[in-house]
Amino acid sequence: MPHDHHDHPHALLPPEPALRVKALETILCDKGLIDPAALEEIIDTYQNKIGPQNGARVVAKAWMDPDFKRALLQDATEVVRDLGYYGRQGEHMVVVENTAEQHNMVVCTLCSCYPWPLLGIPPGWYKSDAYRARAVREPRKVLAEFGVTLPPDTSVRVWDSTAEVRYLVLPMRPEGTEGWTEDQLVALVSRDSMIGTGLALAAASVIEGVEASNQSVEGTAE
Amino acid sequence: MSSCLDLPQVDTPEGEGPIAAPEPVFEQPWHAQAFALTVGLSEAGHFSWADWVKRFSATLKEHGHDRALNGGEDYFAAWLETLESFLAEIGAASSAQVEHTRARWEEAYLTTPHGAPVKLAQ
Structure with missing residues (x-):
């Protein structure tokens, strides 16, 4: 895990793959290919309902x-x-x-x-x-x-x-x-x-x- | 770490209670996000699930040549790699775009004071 300092003057940097997923999400949402609400619904369903x-x-x-x-x-x-x-x-x-x-x-x-x-x-x-x-x-x-x-x-x-x-x-x-x-x-x-x-x-x-x-x-x- | 032939971290069948969901369902938030992105794209009709499985299986096979995958972090690393190459292939997100946007997110994290919401600079 990237964890450079003991105190964090800035927000804690997520691991590399997490940033790549965020990038995909940003690009796909900007292009209208994916709806962020739909993503939340999918996570909620599989995490809590099914x-x-x-x-x-x-x-x-x-x-x-x-x-x-x-x-x-x-x-x-x-x-x-x-x-x-x-x-x-x-x-x-x-x-x-x-x-x-x-x-x-x-x-x-x-x-x-x-x-x-x-x-x-x-x-x-x-x-x-x-x-x-x-x-x-x-x-x-x-x-x-x-x-x-x-x-x-x-x-x-x-x-x-x-x-x-x-x-x-x-x-x-x-x-x-x-x-x-x-x-x-x-x-x-x-x-x-x-x-x-x-x-x-x-x-x-x-x-x-x-x-x-x-x-x-x-x-x-x- | 378990050796190659052993099953990694098998849950005891009765120990977790009869109908408990696997705990946790996703080990890392980004695992859940990568999963949801893929399912969401497929449900929105951008690719069929069978096409996804074909590509993902190929990546897993390739990664599994060198060492046995444990089904956790390495599994989702293969997942993300597959998703990135698939999206580049169908023209939804090029690797240059992904790298550019990733760098913007990294920058946003490094320049946002701890505790404040992290947003991309416009």
Whole structure:
């Protein structure tokens, strides 16, 4: 970081790339190619409004309603659009279901395509070269680093996202959640379970309530 | 720093709470701004998202030749480089224009008293 003096007689100079972004913004606004209000709206949306809670809602509904689930697996784009979750880039959404026989995992080997409307902005590790390369090459090892060990007879299928097609994993519904409400189920659906690098949380993790959530979980990815 | 083969800084699946958004969504304000500019330009019809992804993937691949990218600062460095070259290519902002405007911003920061709003001199 450029940080020349301890006291600042002038405004603190932002890092070089920040100045370049500002320059682009200035040029494009001056030319009328971009509206500053639209930029603020985009940042606010992705920072505050869209996130894994959207995907969790979809998963909980699929667990509760077989018709919804059938429609979702058939054409997720339509179904999630009806819930108000649609791709701003017009991308196609595909939901893949985890079963005892097959576990699904999502990656984007080319860059970082991700189901934004359902999960928001991807975490750093999703964008890293390590994950992008290794998810395909050694998915079980990657899963183990996330603390996920699958039964040996469960196969792992890795889905490579593109600009046009984004995948969401439908995790298996945890045991002991019969009769739960949608909101209760939503609380079990972690972001990682919808990328396939995690599983839905166990029923007990919610029943135990606050004490459990205050406990820090052992590092799973050392 | 993690080695090339290790995943950098993996969040523990349960540790952050079940539906927490990645924290923070953007590590640096300029990451968010570069992202918003690109999405905004695409939504305004200046280029298709597929065209963006094609170029961005190529930059990432190129940068990844020398070392494994960690998905943070280096990811957005590749993003910004792609955006600059794309905008130059479609004639929206030439590299000379960008450098000129960048220098004006730098000047504005260096000549604005600390605490006062920074504005470009007209």
